Amino acid sequence: xxxxEADKTDVSRVLAGDVNAFSSLLTRHRNHxxxxxxxxxxxxxxxETAQDVFVRAxxxxxxxxxxxxxxxxLSAIAVRTCYDYWRRRYRRxxxxxxxxxxxxxxxxxxxxxRSAENAWQNLASRAEAREVLDWALTQLSAEDRMVIELVHxxxxxVQEAAKLLGWSVANVKVRAFRARKKMYKxxxxxxx
Amino acid sequence: MxxxxxxxxxxxxxxxxxxxFRTAPPTDDRWEQETMRRIRNLPAPVFRAAxxxxxxxxFVWRLAPATGLLxxxxxxxxxxxxxxxxxxxxxxxxxxxxxxxxxxx
Numbered sequence: 001x002x003x004x005e006a007d008k009t010d011v012s013r014v015l016a017g018d019v020n021a022f023s024s025l026l027t028r029h030r031n032h033x034x035x036x037x038x039x040x041x042x043x044x045x046x047x048e049t050a051q052d053v054f055v056r057a058x059x060x061x062x063x064x065x066x067x068x069x070x071x072x073x074l075s076a077i078a079v080r081t082c083y084d085y086w087r088r089r090y091r092r093x094x095x096x097x098x099x100x101x102x103x104x105x106x107x108x109x110x111x112x113x114r115s116a117e118n119a120w121q122n123l124a125s126r127a128e129a130r131e132v133l134d135w136a137l138t139q140l141s142a143e144d145r146m147v148i149e150l151v152h153x154x155x156x157x158v159q160e161a162a163k164l165l166g167w168s169v170a171n172v173k174v175r176a177f178r179a180r181k182k183m184y185k186x187x188x189x190x191x192x
Numbered sequence: 193m194x195x196x197x198x199x200x201x202x203x204x205x206x207x208x209x210x211x212x213f214r215t216a217p218p219t220d221d222r223w224e225q226e227t228m229r230r231i232r233n234l235p236a237p238v239f240r241a242a243x244x245x246x247x248x249x250x251f252v253w254r255l256a257p258a259t260g261l262l263x264x265x266x267x268x269x270x271x272x273x274x275x276x277x278x279x280x281x282x283x284x285x286x287x288x289x290x291x292x293x294x295x296x297x
């Protein structure tokens with residue numbers, strides 16, 4: 001039995017009243033969901049947000065159509081849960097506005113230099129890379145943040161991002177263009 | 193100009209890679225058990241057979257503003273719309289033999 005077939009069987013069992021059948025779905029897809037959530041929310045929030053994803057999936061299981069793939073359906077729920085997480089944090093003004101240090105500016109200078117061509121993997125693995133990225137993303141709205149992450153950082157197609165977020169393709173396209181421009185303007189403003 | 197674009201491309205590639213390096217912290221069985229505990233405390237989802245309207249459901253909220261506007265326009269048109277046909281008004285005046293004048297009022 002393939003994973004997709006096993007998913008459909010488990011979904012039917014849960015909908016028939018066997019809640020324990022959901023644990024098979026949880027075991028089968030937990031790494032996939034944690035992978036998505038891990039790229040979109042801070043490390044200390046990943047476990048709780050991933051739990052929220054499965055709770056939401058369980059609550060809306062009745063709307064799952066058997067013609068769809070459970071994994072794709074779950075991915076959309078995971079992305080929207082991450083988006084809701086950021087919306088909540090922005091609404092409560094809980095997003096810390098960190099400042100870039102001299103070490104970050106030096107890193108940016110190295111990344112911009114032509115020699116970065118050969119050392120880009122090394123530069124990307126450094127903590128400064130994630131911190132600069134986090135700093136830039138923090139300056140954007142929750143919507144821009146999600147679009148930048150999906151379209152530019154994960155290189156998903158506009159159509160795929162639109163499907164995951166439940167937005168129109170035109171909305172994602174316009175937002176992706178503007179958000180990218182905004183982000184690079186922010187970063188370039190910090191370049192020495 | 194070209195140099196600027198090249199450096200932006202380089203930076204974009206480095207940031208993409210940095211984003212890919214983000215990984216979820218490892219979870220153990222306890223996390224799975226805790227998730228299932230939360231789920232068991234929820235009411236069971238109720239099976240809803242997909243009817244012929246499921247394809248339309250997604251558009252309901254997207255079409256709601258346009259539908260509201262259309263309803264307002266229809267209401268305004270209905271208020272301004274006279275139910276007496278122009279021909280009928282003409283026939284009434286034509287049949288009236290007495291000369292009408294604004295001075296009579």
